[in-house]
Each structure stands twice: as structure tokens, then as C-alpha cells.
Amino acid sequence: MQQLLFKASHFNEAMLQQWIVEVYQEYELIDYGGIIEKQTKSSVRINGIYYMKESCQFIKRNYT
DSSP: OOEEEOSHHHHHHHHHHTOEEEEEETTEEEEEEEEEEEEOSSEEEETTEEEETTTOEEEEOOOO
16 A cells, blocks of 8 residues: 655654655656655655655655
8 A cells, every 4th residue: 555645744754764755746757766865844855856745746665
């Protein structure tokens, strides 16, 4: 089962547990996955790239 991250607490847990997170925009995969390096109120940084929380979906990857 995939886990959608949308609350600050979800992103914090993902950072602490070093989950691999995929990034989607309009249901299209735009980042195959990485560990969340940083989050702000409006964005998430994965692999050195900032993604806006408002326009992207973040999903915990359950496979390696």
C-alpha cells in the first residue's frame, strides 16, 4: 500500500526514517525517488531539487 505524504508530520517522519519518496505532478512521475533533505511550509527538497507541496504529490516508495 502506498502512503501519500501531505502533512508536515508525514514529511518529518519520512526525513527521520529516511524513506525513499517519489514525486508526482498531475499524476506523472517527475522524480523516481530520494530521501527528503529539507522541508519548508511550501516546499520539499529531494535530490537537491525543490518541489512545491501545493502542486506535487509525494508518495513513500515501498519497493527498492
